[in-house]
Amino acid sequence: MGVFDDEVWQTGPMQPGPTASSAVGSSRPAPMLARQRQEHILERVAATGGVRVADIVEELGISEMTVRRDITELVTQGLVERVHGGAVAAGPTTLEPRFTAKSTLHPDAKRRIGQAAAAMVRPGDSLALSAGTTTLALAHALTELEHFPTLTVITNSLPAAQVLFDAADAARAENRDAPTVVITGGERTPSNALVGLVAVDALRTMRVEWVFLGAHGFTPEAGLMTPNLLEASANQALVAAGRTVVATLDSSKWGVLGLRSFCATRDIGVLVTDAEPDADTVAALREVGTRLTIAA
Numbered sequence: 001m002g003v004f005d006d007e008v009w010q011t012g013p014m015q016p017g018p019t020a021s022s023a024v025g026s027s028r029p030a031p032m033l034a035r036q037r038q039e040h041i042l043e044r045v046a047a048t049g050g051v052r053v054a055d056i057v058e059e060l061g062i063s064e065m066t067v068r069r070d071i072t073e074l075v076t077q078g079l080v081e082r083v084h085g086g087a088v089a090a091g092p093t094t095l096e097p098r099f100t101a102k103s104t105l106h107p108d109a110k111r112r113i114g115q116a117a118a119a120m121v122r123p124g125d126s127l128a129l130s131a132g133t134t135t136l137a138l139a140h141a142l143t144e145l146e147h148f149p150t151l152t153v154i155t156n157s158l159p160a161a162q163v164l165f166d167a168a169d170a171a172r173a174e175n176r177d178a179p180t181v182v183i184t185g186g187e188r189t190p191s192n193a194l195v196g197l198v199a200v201d202a203l204r205t206m207r208v209e210w211v212f213l214g215a216h217g218f219t220p221e222a223g224l225m226t227p228n229l230l231e232a233s234a235n236q237a238l239v240a241a242g243r244t245v246v247a248t249l250d251s252s253k254w255g256v257l258g259l260r261s262f263c264a265t266r267d268i269g270v271l272v273t274d275a276e277p278d279a280d281t282v283a284a285l286r287e288v289g290t291r292l293t294i295a296a
Contacts, residue, residue, distance in 0.1 A: 032060060038070050039252065041087070045080055046217065046256045050088035107137075109250040109274035109295075114138040116295035117212055117248050117272050123147035125209045128238050131157035131193030131231065132214025134248045143167040149177035154206060154241075156184040156194040156234055187230070195230035203237035211242030213263060217256030218249055220284035223265045225258030235262040244269040251275040265290060 032040070037060060044051045056067045071087045074080045080087040114137030121127060121142065129135045139160035142148055149171060155161050161183045168178040186199030213235060215224035224247055226232050239245055239262065247268045254277050266288040274295050276282065285292050 032062075034070065034073075037062065037066070038074055041067075041070055041074060042079060043252055043256070045087060045089050050083070050086060052086040054085070056086075110134045110137040111141075112274055112295035113248050113250060113272050114141040116293055117246055118142050118145060120246065120270070121145065121147075121151065121210060123150045125150075126152040126207075127154070127210040127212065128203075128206070128208045128241055129153065129155040129157055129160050130211075130213045130235050130238055131155075131160070131189070131191050132248075134214045134250060135212055136160050136163065138212055138248060139163040149179055152180040152182070152208075154182045154184070154203075154208060156186060156199050156203070156238070158183075158188065158192040158194065184234075186234070189228050189231055191228070191231070193228070193231050193234065195228070195234045199234045200237045203234065203241050206241045207243075208241055209243050210246060211238050211244070212246045212248055213238065214248055215253060215263075216258040218247070218253050219255055219257070220265050220281055222257070222261045223268070224249075224263040225256075225261050227258045227260075229260055232260040232262040239263050239267060246270045246272060248272050251277070254278070254281065 037056075040060065041051055041056060044056075053064055053067045053071070056062070057064050060067075071080065071082060074087065075082050080089060110133055113134055117138045118141035124147075129139060135155075135157060136159050139153075139155075139157075140163055142151065142153065143163065145151075148167070153164055155164070161181065164179065164181040168181055171178040184194050184199040184202040186194035186202075187196040189195055213224060216227055217225045219225075224235070226235065245263060245268050247263070247270070249271065251274050265284065268285075268288075268290045270291045270293055271285060272293045272295055276292070276294055277285075282292065
């Protein structure tokens with residue numbers, strides 16, 4: 001079971017949970033909230049394909065009952081499958097969580113990334129948004145821009161389109177200028193993306209200044225990845241439509257694999273994230289000329 005030997009904390013090798021004699025002066029971090037524990041389990045499953053209850057107990061210093069309760073909650077959400085002694089992905093690189101499940105993960109990081117990405121957009125710009133919860137945060141941030149009414153926004157994301165349509169309708173109701181919002185059409189995925197031939201054909205004829213992409217995972221070698229083959233095709237069409245590609249990724253996506261790559265690292269003009277990645281990733285981004293932006 002060597003694939004489950006990763007350490008969760010970056011401050012040094014994790015020691016067994018504190019005992020009565022070792023609790024005083026222990027440097028173990030404060031206990032995690034349930035959502036944080038479940039995020040850690042999901043990240044381990046995404047990285048290695050599965051987790052053992054015993055490993056999570058040791059890494060996080062919590063009880064076996066707590067780990068099993070967290071796994072039960074993730075099973076209920078359809079994010080993992082229970083196996084004897086732990087949990088595995090519903091399909092190691094093809095698992096695509098429901099949009100509502102993903103939207104609860106890392107909300108503050110996504111908000112900051114969305115605001116940092118929106119700050120790049122200038123008056124009169126045209127842009128395209130892929131589907132995803134981070135690009136949804138970007139859609140919200142766009143509506144707060146003073147020059148929002150001057151923008152043209154194309155998206156294959158149903159939630160992002162709804163946010164943009166609502167803001168545009170509110171502006172028109174008050175006799176104010178409103179942006180142009182275009183939705184591609186297509187077949188809906190579990191992540192509320194519109195994909196398939198209709199979406200791809202719509203995007204092939206479009207050209208925009210900016211393309212903002214979310215992703216299931218990222219590595220410098222594979223680039224941006226998704227577990228959905230049809231969504232990968234739509235995202236490739238988005239990449240081809242843009243002058244500058246901006247990847248919007250919270251730090252939980254580092255090292256996570258998907259079934260298909262849709263954008264090589266060399267094709268990413270800017271990568272916006274909430275925390276600096278490891279030194280090797282920073283060096284790889286610098287080598288291909290990708291600008292790294294850390295959202296404050």
